[in-house]
Amino acid sequence: MMSASRSRSLIASLFRIVSRPLGTLVVAGVALAVVGCAGTPSPVPVASASAAGPPEWVISTPPGDARNEYFVASATDPVGDVAAAEAVAINNLIEQIVRFIGVTVTTETSAEARATLDEFEASVTQTVRQEGAARVSGFRVQDRFVDQRGNSVTTYLLVAYDRQALMAEKARIEALFRERQEAVARPEREARLAEQAGDPFTAIARYVEAAAAASRSDIDNADIRFENNMNAARAVVNRLQLERLNDNLTAVISEPFAEAFLVRVTDGGRPVAGVALLAGYRELMPNGRVGVRTARVTTGADGIARFAHPVPTIVGTENLTVSLDTGGLLQPLDGVSRAQRPAVDALREALIGRRVTFRYEVISTARTIPTGVVVLDTDTVGNPTTTSVTGPALVSALSQAGFAVSTLPFDPTRLSGAPDRDLLDEWRELFGARVERVIFGVVGIDQFDESDGVIVRVSGTVQAVDLQSGRVLHSISTFQRSRSSSAGTAINAAFRALGTRMGEDFALQLR
Numbered sequence: 001m002m003s004a005s006r007s008r009s010l011i012a013s014l015f016r017i018v019s020r021p022l023g024t025l026v027v028a029g030v031a032l033a034v035v036g037c038a039g040t041p042s043p044v045p046v047a048s049a050s051a052a053g054p055p056e057w058v059i060s061t062p063p064g065d066a067r068n069e070y071f072v073a074s075a076t077d078p079v080g081d082v083a084a085a086e087a088v089a090i091n092n093l094i095e096q097i098v099r100f101i102g103v104t105v106t107t108e109t110s111a112e113a114r115a116t117l118d119e120f121e122a123s124v125t126q127t128v129r130q131e132g133a134a135r136v137s138g139f140r141v142q143d144r145f146v147d148q149r150g151n152s153v154t155t156y157l158l159v160a161y162d163r164q165a166l167m168a169e170k171a172r173i174e175a176l177f178r179e180r181q182e183a184v185a186r187p188e189r190e191a192r193l194a195e196q197a198g199d200p201f202t203a204i205a206r207y208v209e210a211a212a213a214a215s216r217s218d219i220d221n222a223d224i225r226f227e228n229n230m231n232a233a234r235a236v237v238n239r240l241q242l243e244r245l246n247d248n249l250t251a252v253i254s255e256p257f258a259e260a261f262l263v264r265v266t267d268g269g270r271p272v273a274g275v276a277l278l279a280g281y282r283e284l285m286p287n288g289r290v291g292v293r294t295a296r297v298t299t300g301a302d303g304i305a306r307f308a309h310p311v312p313t314i315v316g317t318e319n320l321t322v323s324l325d326t327g328g329l330l331q332p333l334d335g336v337s338r339a340q341r342p343a344v345d346a347l348r349e350a351l352i353g354r355r356v357t358f359r360y361e362v363i364s365t366a367r368t369i370p371t372g373v374v375v376l377d378t379d380t381v382g383n384p385t386t387t388s389v390t391g392p393a394l395v396s397a398l399s400q401a402g403f404a405v406s407t408l409p410f411d412p413t414r415l416s417g418a419p420d421r422d423l424l425d426e427w428r429e430l431f432g433a434r435v436e437r438v439i440f441g442v443v444g445i446d447q448f449d450e451s452d453g454v455i456v457r458v459s460g461t462v463q464a465v466d467l468q469s470g471r472v473l474h475s476i477s478t479f480q481r482s483r484s485s486s487a488g489t490a491i492n493a494a495f496r497a498l499g500t501r502m503g504e505d506f507a508l509q510l511r
Contacts, residue, residue, distance in 0.1 A: 058145050058156045068160040070142075071096050076154040082146060085155040090128050093157055094121050101170045117173060128157065138165025183213040184225055191232065200236045200267045201275055205329060207233035208347075212332035215340055226336075230343040237350040239268045242277075242322060244356050245304065253315050253364040254511055260306040261358050263322045264299070271303025276325035284313035284508060296325060312362040314508045316401060323355035363402075366510035371398070372408035372427075372435040375462060376415045377495050378444035384413050389495035390443050390502075394462070397503025403510075408438065415442050424470050432467060439464045439506060443498060445491065446479070456490040457481045458498050464506060474509040476502050 062070040073096060075088030098117070123136045130141075143158040191206035211229035214222045245262035265275045278294050285291040297305040307322065329351070333344045375391035378384055391407055398405040408431060415423070427438055443460025459479035465472050480501060482494035 057158050069163050071159045074156040078152045080151050080153045085153050089155045089157050090125050094124050138162025184210050203236050204233045215336045234347050234350050240354050241266045242356045247358050249360040251312050251362050253362050256311050257309050260308045264304045273301045275299040277305050277322050278325045279307045280321045315362050315364040317361045320358040326351050367402045370435045371405045371437040373439045374408040374410045374412050376412035376442045380445045390499035393496045393499025394503040397500045401507035454487045454490040455483045456494045458494040462502050476505050
C-alpha cells in the first residue's frame with residue numbers, strides 16, 4: 001500500500017502528463033490504479049496509451065498455454081465513447097468464441113439451441129462487464145487497453161478461457177445444435193444401413209421416421225428431405241415381392257387342409273427373413289354370419305411363411321389373401337400437411353399392393369347326400385299362395401353350390417298343422433329310397449305396405465333333418481323385404497330372395 005506522500009507525488013505527476021496527446025485516458029487509468037491502492041475493488045486494471053506504446057498482446061494474440069486459450073477483441077468509437085467501444089469489442093469477442101465453438105445459427109437451429117447460445121453470450125457479456133450474477137466457468141478478463149487518438153477511442157480486451165471449461169461448453173452447445181438435424185439424419189443413416197443389411201422392413205420404418213421428423217422440422221430443405229425419404233421408402237417397398245409357392249388347395253368342411261399355404265418374400269430376388277404378414281380368410285362367425293378373420297405369420301430364414309389354415313367352416317370356393325403386416329408403420333405420418341398427403345397415400349398404396357391371393361375350395365360330404373326340399377309359401381292370413389317360389393329358389397341355390405338336391409313331389413300344404421314326426425314317417429315311406437335328408441318349412445307374408453309403392457316382408461323357419469334319425473341338422477329363421485310398383489312383383493321377389501338366402505346358408509352349414 002502506498003504512503004500518503006507517495007500518492008500525492010504520483011497524482012502530481014499524473015496532471016503533468018495530461019497535456020500530452022495520447023494521455024487523455026491516463027487520468028482514468030492511473031486514477032483507477034490509485035483508487036485500487038486505496039482499497040476500492042478493481043479486478044482488471046485498464047492500461048492506457050502512453051509513450052511506451054500498447055502491450056504486446058494488443059499487437060499479437062497470446063498463444064494458448066498449458067491451461068488456457070486466449071482471445072483478443074477490439075473496437076473503435078469515432079467520438080471517443082469508451083463504453084460504446086467496449087460494447088462492440090464484447091460482441092467481437094463473443095463472435096470469436098462462438099467461431100471457436102464451431103456453431104452457426106441457421107434455419108435448422110432449434111429454439112432450444114438458439115436460447116442456449118443467447119444465454120451463453122449474455123453470460124460472457126456480464127462477466128466482461130462484471131455486472132449481474134451470471135458467470136462463465138473458467139472465463140476471465142485478463143487485461144484491458146484503451147487507446148485514444150484525437151477524438152476516437154479504441155478498446156482492447158484480453159480474455160483467458162480455461163481450455164477444459166471451454167471444450168466442455170463447446171461439446172454442450174454443439175450437441176444442442178446437432179439435435180434437430182439428427183432427428184432426421186439419424187433415421188436416414190439407420191435406414192441405409194438396414195437396406196445394406198437386407199432388412200427392408202426396418203429400412204422402411206426408419207425412412208418413415210425420418211420423413212415424419214422432416215415434416216415437423218424447420219431445418220434447411222425440410223420439404224426436400226421429406227420427399228427424399230418418402231421416395232426411398234417407396235422404392236424399398238416396390239422391390240419387395242410376395243410369391244405363391246402353392247395354390248388351388250382343397251379341403252373337406254370341418255377337416256383340416258392337408259398342407260399349409262406357402263408364400264415367399266423376396267427383396268430384389270433375395271429371400272427376406274422376419275417379414276410379418278397377414279393372412280385374411282372368410283369364416284363362419286358365432287352369430288351364423290360369414291366374416292373375415294386375419295392371422296399373422298412371419299417369414300423364416302428362407303423367406304417363406306407357412307400359413308396353416310384353420311379347419312374350414314364354410315363350403316365353396318374361397319380366397320386367401322396374404323399381405324404385408326404394416327401395423328402402425330405409417331402412424332408417424334398422421335400429422336403431415338395437406339401438401340404432403342399425396343406422398344403418404346402413394347406409400348400406403350405401395351404397401352397395400354404387396355399381396356398375393358390364393359384360391360381354394362372347401363367341399364362338403366353333404367353335397368353328395370341326396371336331399372329333398374319342400375317349402376310352403378303363405379299369404380298374410382296364412383293361406384297357401386297360388387304359386388310356390390321359396391322352395392324352387394332354395395333348390396336352385398343348393399344346386400349351384402353342387403348339392404344333390406331336388407324338389408320332393410309332396411303337397412306343401414300338408415306342412416301347415418301336421419306334426420313333424422308324422423311328416424317324417426310319411427317321407428321315409430314315400431322317399432326313403434331316394435333321399436337321405438329333407439329340407440322343409442313354412443314361410444309367409446308378415447308385412448304388406450302400399451303407402452309408397454308396395455313393400456312386402458316375408459319370413460319363416462326352414463330346417464334340414466336326417467330322414468332316418470329325425471335329427472335336425474340345421475335350422476334357419478329369417479326374413480326378407482322387397483319393394484315394387486306392383487303387389488305380385490314385390491311378393492314374388494321377396495319369396496325368391498328368401499329362398500336363395502336360405503339355400504346359400506344351408507350350403508355353408510350342412511356337413
